[in-house]
Amino acid sequence: MCHRLEQVPGIVPITATDLEVTVGDNIGTFKNGRQLSAFLGLVPKQHSSGGKERLQGISERGDGYLRRLLDGAHAVQQHAMSKPERGGNWVAQLAARRNMNVACVAQANKTAHIVWAMLIYDREFRSDFSAVTGKEVRLA
Numbered sequence: 001m002c003h004r005l006e007q008v009p010g011i012v013p014i015t016a017t018d019l020e021v022t023v024g025d026n027i028g029t030f031k032n033g034r035q036l037s038a039f040l041g042l043v044p045k046q047h048s049s050g051g052k053e054r055l056q057g058i059s060e061r062g063d064g065y066l067r068r069l070l071d072g073a074h075a076v077q078q079h080a081m082s083k084p085e086r087g088g089n090w091v092a093q094l095a096a097r098r099n100m101n102v103a104c105v106a107q108a109n110k111t112a113h114i115v116w117a118m119l120i121y122d123r124e125f126r127s128d129f130s131a132v133t134g135k136e137v138r139l140a
Helices: 013-022 024-029 033-040 064-070 073-082 089-097 100-121
Strands: 044-046 055-058
Touching (some): 013 024, 013 064, 024 100, 033 064, 033 100, 064 100, 089 100
Antiparallel strands (some): 044 055
């Protein structure tokens, strides 16, 4: 499982090992990637009432060590900014609109979603895969 997780950009061997130990066999307890992200503390705090949604910073209630390891998104983001033609357009566009740290947390959140999907569906990581169509996407 660790070798499969290491294929995801931003996940190094120590992160893959910690993910396997922390989540591993219990991945089925999370209904979707958002629940895994919430478990790790990568989703925003909500103070909502009466139809008004107020989102704040990340909750930081999950596994702090694993959250910091997933925040290796800084490296992914810098790589995407230097080579946008390699599929990092999403990160580069987000970093241009928002704060760099917000973009890094968003990348870590996306990585957690990818990890959940890989583990729950028992698949390898493919950078050219589109979850919407379920088919390969050709990068121009």
